[in-house]
Amino acid sequence: MQRLAAALNVDRKALNYYVKDRQALLTILAHKAFADQFSPDAVRAAEDWRAASRIYARRFVESALSLGTLSEHLWFEEPLTTWSLEASESLFARFFEAGFADEAAVRLVTMLSTLCLGHARDVMQAEGADERPRPRALREALERLDASKFANLVRILNHGYDTYGDEQIAFSIDVFITGAQAVLDARPA
Template identity: 50%
Template sequence: MKSKDELITSPRAQGQRAGLDLEQILEAARSFRPEDLSLSALALKLKVDRKALSYYVKDRKSLFQLLAIEAFNGHFSGLGVAEAVDWQSALKAYAETFVSGIISLGAFAEHIWFGDPLTMISLDPVEALFAKLKEAGFSDEDSVRLVTMLSTVCLGHARDILTYRNNKSQSRPIALRGALDKLAATQYENLHRIIELGVNTYSVEQLDFEMEIILNSASRLLAAK
């Protein structure tokens, strides 16, 4: 995913002459429902030619990405990682607020992806997290890999929750059951057993499980140093 600066296109005189700035554009864009937001509608609201917007946003997708990043950072910046008593608590606080931040985006969540999780989000909580990891004795390389893995896990889990809320169902078990129903009952006995178990992987318990795995693995890594 491109950085926020890269989402802004090269300078055009139209945008400058219109007296627009990025905050004006985003403020106007926030007044729309996602399904109603387009560059044409936005230009109409701002009373400028659509070409004037191209100084800041290339297309609808880049506009949605900017809105998603801004909204996420507004939520994520309040993270209390620095106040965590140890590195384990810091990782948990980071994960919980990361997930809730993505969920808070609602329909905009699908437009956010961190090509590099360390450069697209608010820097203060990330800085605080790296400080906790360094203090605990993790190498910088291990810290980078750990935070990147954690961010990826959190993003995937948050999107799972949003999918579940939107569809009112667990999509993976439904798809698996549909595939198994077309086959003989004697085939894939392990998958049949698993699907009947009915484990909900779209819940907070799933995130707790993932965090336990990450924390235990990180603890063993640290102990081996």
């Protein structure tokens, strides 16, 4: 913090007033870098809420991944954080135009953002590893236990599905859209 204060040519006490510690500084940097990458333009131009949701999700994941290890400092500190306000506003507009109730829209945007941040963190965790973390952990657990009691988990593990790649996020977005459509269809007339 002292070096940063010196580089900014400000008093350290003044800096500490706004930035309490290293963790807070990294969080600010992560949010700023994310906001700089997460452009709302494509979400705004989408033809409908489904396309807007897909674009929002893809851009969210791409933006989080572009941060590298700094993405560990992206957190939802409030319901709609300032680091994605314009993209969120554009997505909410599409939900409103489609007829979603405000509460449903809030829950859907929260769900989609959480899904995307979780996927981006999974990808970052797996990056550079010799073996993907979930399959490795499952394999190690099954080696310590009687694997014959876990036939389904052994079968799944042997399939080797990649839950860290583009197919996983595409699947997740498809399920999200299917669920959101069910919410829309179930709204009172």
